Structure formats: C-alpha cells, structure tokens
Amino acid sequence: xxxxxxxxxxxxxxxxxxxxxxxxxxxxxxxxxxxxxxxxxxxxxxxxxxxxxxxxxxxxxxxxxxxxxxxxxxxxxxxxxxxxxxxxxxxxxxxxxxxxxxxxxxxxxxxxxxxx
Amino acid sequence: xxxxxxxxxxxxxxxxxxxxxxxxxxxxxxxxxxxxxxxxxxxxxxxxxxxxxxxxxxxxxxxxxxxxxxxxxxxxxxxxxxxxxxxxxxxxxxxxxxxxxxxxxxxxxxxxxxxxx
Numbered sequence: 001x002x003x004x005x006x007x008x009x010x011x012x013x014x015x016x017x018x019x020x021x022x023x024x025x026x027x028x029x030x031x032x033x034x035x036x037x038x039x040x041x042x043x044x045x046x047x048x049x050x051x052x053x054x055x056x057x058x059x060x061x062x063x064x065x066x067x068x069x070x071x072x073x074x075x076x077x078x079x080x081x082x083x084x085x086x087x088x089x090x091x092x093x094x095x096x097x098x099x100x101x102x103x104x105x106x107x108x109x110x111x112x113x114x115x116x
Numbered sequence: 117x118x119x120x121x122x123x124x125x126x127x128x129x130x131x132x133x134x135x136x137x138x139x140x141x142x143x144x145x146x147x148x149x150x151x152x153x154x155x156x157x158x159x160x161x162x163x164x165x166x167x168x169x170x171x172x173x174x175x176x177x178x179x180x181x182x183x184x185x186x187x188x189x190x191x192x193x194x195x196x197x198x199x200x201x202x203x204x205x206x207x208x209x210x211x212x213x214x215x216x217x218x219x220x221x222x223x224x225x226x227x228x229x230x231x232x233x
Contacts, residue, residue: 009156035221043125045159045206045224091158095220102147102166102210103174104222106158 003027004094004107012113013082020067021077021110023092032096034075035104036066039089048090051075079112087114119143120225122207128231135194137228139207146212148190149222150174150182153204165190166212197232204229 005024013019025034036048051059051066059066067076079086089111093104123138141148147166151159151174161174163182171182179201183191190209194201208222 004158033219035219037224043204043206043227043229045208045222047219047221047223050219050221093159102212102220102222103161103164104159106151106160108156108158 003105004092006092006107006110008110010111012115015114015116016081018080019082021090023075025073025094027096029096032094035093036077037091082114084114120207120209120223122225122228124228126229129197130233133197135197137192137205139190139225140188141209145209147210149208150192151206153206199232202232
C-alpha cells in the first residue's frame with residue numbers, strides 16, 4: 001500500500017493566486033513527521049516545510065503553509081501569492097518513528113506550473 | 117549552508133560497465149542516502165548509511181552496492197550497469213535525531229542523470 005499519496009500529477013495556477021497541493025499519508029506510528037520538498041528543473045531538492053505529528057499548530061514558512069488534518073491523514077501544502085519561480089515538482093515525504101529515525105518515504109510528486 | 121555535491125551531473129555508460137557515483141557532504145552529517153528518481157515513482161531509497169562503514173539496504177538495493185570509508189563521502193556502485201538503471205540518482209545527508217533541535221531534514225545534492233546504453 002502507498003504510504004504517501006499525491007493524487008495530482010500536474011497543476012496550473014495563475015501568478016499571484018494561492019494553490020493547494022494534496023498529500024495523504026498512511027501510518028500506524030503515533031510519532032511521525034511530514035516534509036515538503038521543491039525540485040526545480042535544475043534538479044536539486046529544496047526543503048520547504050515540516051510538520052510533526054504532535055505539533056498543535058499548522059506549520060508555516062513564509063508563503064508556504066501546511067494544512068495538517070491528522071484525523072484525515074492529510075498534509076496539504078498551500079502556496080500563497082504564487083510566483084513564476086514556484087514552477088517546479090513538489091514532493092511530500094514522511095518520516096516514521098520520531099526524530100531519531102531518518103528514513104523518508106516520498107510521494108510521486110506534483111508538477112506545478114505558474115502561469116503569468 | 118550545507119553543501120552536498122555529486123561527482124557528475126550527467127553520465128553515459130555502456131551495459132556491463134562498473135559505475136561509481138560519488139557524493140560528498142561538508143556538514144559533518146552522520147546519515148547519508150542514495151535515491152533514484154523515476155517519473156511517476158518519486159524518490160526510492162537504494163541504500164543509506166548512518167555511520168562510517170555502516171550501511172543498510174533501502175527499498176531497491178538490487179544491482180547496487182555502496183561504500184562509506186569516510187564520514188563525508190558516500191559512494192554508490194553499479195557493479196554491472198544495465199539499461200534499467202538509467203535514472204536520476206540523488207544523494208542526501210542529514211543529522212541524526214538524537215539531541216538536536218532541528219527537523220533533521222535531508223539535504224540533497226544536485227543529482228546525477230545516468231544513461232546506460
């Protein structure tokens with residue numbers, strides 16, 4: 001069974017609008033962490049935002065926020081005020097077992113294209 | 117800033133050749149990882165290492181081996197390259213979780229696009 005599911009292979013958004021990228025996960029471990037990475041066409045993976053399973057508040061980092069709905073096992077990434085430079089692949093990933101663990105499980109990714 | 121470098125951005129090899137992909141990180145991270153990335157499949161873990169000379173298999177280790185003789189360097193070896201190993205290979209590193217106040221996120225290199233003919 002897929003542990004991380006990203007159901008949107010590709011998405012478009014108009015510049016300056018907000019966009020939500022979906023991610024659902026599957027784990028029975030009470031301690032886990034969720035990550036979002038951005039991969040521009042240059043290839044390197046850039047860490048964007050992190051949400052721990054015990055965090056009470058949704059994570060935010062600048063224009064990125066994570067809509068964490070624990071009961072639904074979803075961790076959607078919201079990008080506000082999209083910019084042309086946001087065009088990239090976006091990957092959701094999960095680490096099970098708490099901070100002492102280090103393996104990440106990645107989803108298949110969503111390609112976002114920002115239109116001018 | 118953490119820097120993870122990979123020896124080549126693009127590599128073309130022939131079937132049956134022995135291939136070495138090198139990765140170096142400069143932030144004294146304990147953990148290092150090798151992934152391959154294929155369209156529609158995301159990143160899949162090949163091997164990882166949590167200390168010098170220590171390694172563990174990931175999800176798809178068949179056809180690959182690794183070497184970590186020094187803390188900063190993690191090598192991926194394709195003993196006999198095959199066409200189905202044509203892919204993007206990404207190296208990453210991270211701190212361990214113990215006693216740190218970070219998210220222990222993984223830092224990635226720029227990737228090596230390997231083509232096996």
